[in-house]
Amino acid sequence: MAGKSFHSATCLFTFLALSTLGVHAVAQSQPSARESKAGGTIIDALTGGKVSLGLRYRIEVVDADNFAKKATASTLRTALGYKTGTYKGFDAFIQMEDVSDIGLGNRYNNKGFDGFSNGVTTRPVVADPDGTDLLQAFVHYKNQGSDVKLGVQEITLDDHRFIGNVGWRQHHQSYDAIRYTNTDIENLTINYAFISSVNRIFRQRVDSAHHLLNAQYKLKDIGTITGYTYLLKYRNSAFKNASTDTFGVEFKGAHKMNVKTSLTYEAEFAHQIDEGRNANHVDANYFHFSLGGKYQKYGVQIGWERLEGSAADGQFQTPLATLHAMNGWADMFLSTPTNGLDDIYVKVFGPLGKKAKWNLTYHDFSSASGGAGDYGTEFDGVITYKSSWKQVFGLKGAFYNSDGFKTDTSKFWFFTVFKF
Numbered sequence: 001m002a003g004k005s006f007h008s009a010t011c012l013f014t015f016l017a018l019s020t021l022g023v024h025a026v027a028q029s030q031p032s033a034r035e036s037k038a039g040g041t042i043i044d045a046l047t048g049g050k051v052s053l054g055l056r057y058r059i060e061v062v063d064a065d066n067f068a069k070k071a072t073a074s075t076l077r078t079a080l081g082y083k084t085g086t087y088k089g090f091d092a093f094i095q096m097e098d099v100s101d102i103g104l105g106n107r108y109n110n111k112g113f114d115g116f117s118n119g120v121t122t123r124p125v126v127a128d129p130d131g132t133d134l135l136q137a138f139v140h141y142k143n144q145g146s147d148v149k150l151g152v153q154e155i156t157l158d159d160h161r162f163i164g165n166v167g168w169r170q171h172h173q174s175y176d177a178i179r180y181t182n183t184d185i186e187n188l189t190i191n192y193a194f195i196s197s198v199n200r201i202f203r204q205r206v207d208s209a210h211h212l213l214n215a216q217y218k219l220k221d222i223g224t225i226t227g228y229t230y231l232l233k234y235r236n237s238a239f240k241n242a243s244t245d246t247f248g249v250e251f252k253g254a255h256k257m258n259v260k261t262s263l264t265y266e267a268e269f270a271h272q273i274d275e276g277r278n279a280n281h282v283d284a285n286y287f288h289f290s291l292g293g294k295y296q297k298y299g300v301q302i303g304w305e306r307l308e309g310s311a312a313d314g315q316f317q318t319p320l321a322t323l324h325a326m327n328g329w330a331d332m333f334l335s336t337p338t339n340g341l342d343d344i345y346v347k348v349f350g351p352l353g354k355k356a357k358w359n360l361t362y363h364d365f366s367s368a369s370g371g372a373g374d375y376g377t378e379f380d381g382v383i384t385y386k387s388s389w390k391q392v393f394g395l396k397g398a399f400y401n402s403d404g405f406k407t408d409t410s411k412f413w414f415f416t417v418f419k420f
Helices: 002-027 033-038 042-047 237-242
Strands: 050-064 071-083 090-101 131-143 146-153 174-182 188-199 205-219 223-231 244-256 261-274 283-295 298-307 341-352 356-366 374-386 392-402 409-419
Touching: 244 283, 261 298
Parallel strands: none
Antiparallel strands: 050 071, 050 409, 071 090, 090 131, 131 146, 146 174, 174 188, 188 205, 205 223, 223 244, 244 261, 261 283, 283 298, 298 341, 341 356, 356 374, 374 392, 392 409
């Protein structure tokens, strides 16, 4: 299995790199003047790093009309990491992650893969399977305009619409990958990544051979134009029909009207076709347009997003996205329906006192091509509060009202996050 081999190899490479640095550190206990001036020795890099610890506790309640029982999950995510200091452009990062059910037991379908499944099928899904895992382990090199990461890592591009870490779920999505970033040309950022396996939120590793190319160019006082090519090839036979080639362009920016007021705008188009391993025919487009305004800390945004779909030409899909952030927090559209998806949304946000903020969003969902008509509507809202000791508390809700697509579903969350 190519993905498992690469995952093991990159973890081992990171360990050996750190070990080698340690051996060299002992051998070089008397640094030269040049080394000291340049920022220290290898041992300084190993011992002068930074420990990170993140805790996120969450209660999630799901009430769906197609289940007689509600789902209730009480989980704690703990992420412990260590980033070394830098030596001659090199550093390394390792991060362990644990997700534990706290107090309520198996009152939800955790959708865990194989041995990580809690076996519950009579309640709705809360996709946070228990477990302890190595989330990230990579070696990093940076020199002038070049930046390289090799190993197990989280990758996010743009607004997570195509490539994300699914950071809302307790177990994040990561990738066995090599990623290269170049900023040698002024205002231009080029990203390339090769992904040999995807480590999904369900604690499932899926072998792949994905190529990601993303280039962003900043236009002074106007915005950023981004071109991208995402060639997804799944080696795992169960996922082969998710293999697609996507080509797209996005323009996004903001214009300051005066000291207190600004406009925001976005336009994006992408085209997707099936890749060789895909047994299905795919020939579909993606559109996204939005216009917004902001006055001081208050804002409004109106947008339209279309993922085309039809029985003849397949559906536009984004399997590596942070999908929870896209088409409603009730997660009714984690895959594109047969007849595609139109999402017209209105978002308003602002402060609540000095330390809290709120966000409200309304969605109107319908089919992108004839036949299916209206899917439903959804109302989402969240309030967060950041304490004086930097801990974040939040209340969040999603209310989906079906017009024939799936069933009425309500979701509620209480969460708190603290990082050291």
